[in-house]
Amino acid sequence: MFQKIMMVMNNLVQNLYAFFIGSYVIWTAVARAGYSIEHIRTKRAAVFPIIMKLLTALCVPYVLARGVFPVLGYPLVVNSAVDRFAWLGCLSFSLFCFCAKWFHVWFTNLHSSIRDDRL
Secondary structure, three states: OOHHHHHHHHHHHHHHHHHHHHHHHHHHHHHHHHOOOHHHHHHHHHHHHHHHHHHHHHHHHHHHHHHHHHHOOOHHHHHHHHHHHHHHHHHHHHHHHHHHHHHHHHHHHHHHHHHHHOO
């Protein structure tokens, strides 16, 4: 069972290594491209997804705090607190979802390894 856990951890490290190497290759391609059609293509492949994730991370809490929550009719003090902690709440919720997904995969792999050891 310990070997299975170590194999899962090794797989995780290899995936992180591949992600960093892939990111390095993309960013060196962006740096080498200059201003040409190739530059536009690499920008579309590398820069735009990052910008879209940042815009989503910044705009969703803002819209919830400034647009949706005041419509619910809470007092100004509550609206101010929501305004102040909306980004932190969305970040915490995202972190919770990421951890839940990771733990689900981990528990599924643990269950599979226990089941395979019994057979």
